Amino acid sequence: MRRRLCVLTVNGERHERAIAPAATLLEVLREDLGLTGSKRGCDGGECGACTVLVDGEPVLSCLTLALAVEGRAITTIEGVSTDGELHPVQRAFEEQGAVQCGFCTPGMVLSAKALLARNREPSREEVRLALSGNLCRCTGYGRIVDAVQLAAKRMRT
Numbered sequence: 721m722r723r724r725l726c727v728l729t730v731n732g733e734r735h736e737r738a739i740a741p742a743a744t745l746l747e748v749l750r751e752d753l754g755l756t757g758s759k760r761g762c763d764g765g766e767c768g769a770c771t772v773l774v775d776g777e778p779v780l781s782c783l784t785l786a787l788a789v790e791g792r793a794i795t796t797i798e799g800v801s802t803d804g805e806l807h808p809v810q811r812a813f814e815e816q817g818a819v820q821c822g823f824c825t826p827g828m829v830l831s832a833k834a835l836l837a838r839n840r841e842p843s844r845e846e847v848r849l850a851l852s853g854n855l856c857r858c859t860g861y862g863r864i865v866d867a868v869q870l871a872a873k874r875m876r877t
């Protein structure tokens with residue numbers, strides 16, 4: 721089918737591209753915009769490695785058509801730090817040893833960022849629930865929960 725001209729707003733920047741109707745947001749981010757921080761894991765909605773935020777809510781970009789999010793605010797891991805400063809969630813992940821191979825980390829950080837935007841003081845269970853769609857093969861999750869709680873504490877003060 722014919723490509724359609726579309727404007728995507730990613731990390732506050734407008735990108736005008738001709739997009740195929742069947743192109744996923746993940747494909748467009750990685751292949752057209754060069755934003756490879758969003759990872760292609762299962763490519764089928766199972767692992768969460770491709771998680772991005774759309775209007776602040778976590779979305780699986782491998783299951784989302786790019787044309788469906790025209791006009792929405794898309795945030796990828798590349799847009800999370802500000803002025804070269806890591807986001808508190810990123811800093812806490814680093815400090816708590818919550819990153820091993822790092823493949824799951826962009827999706828985890830974005831899911832955690834969305835959680836902390838709606839819940840400033842989540843319990844460990846609430847953190848686990850919010851991250852339940854993000855799979856990690858390396859860390860055993862405990863350090864990830866520690867990191868999110870540390871970030872929450874710092875963001876409250």
Ligand code: FES
Pocket residue numbers: 759760761762763764765766767768769770771780781782783
């Ligand atoms: S790559 Fe999207 S859920 Fe696994």
Ligand code: FES
Pocket residue numbers: 818819820821822823824825855856857858859
């Ligand atoms: S750090 Fe390797 S998959 Fe999570």
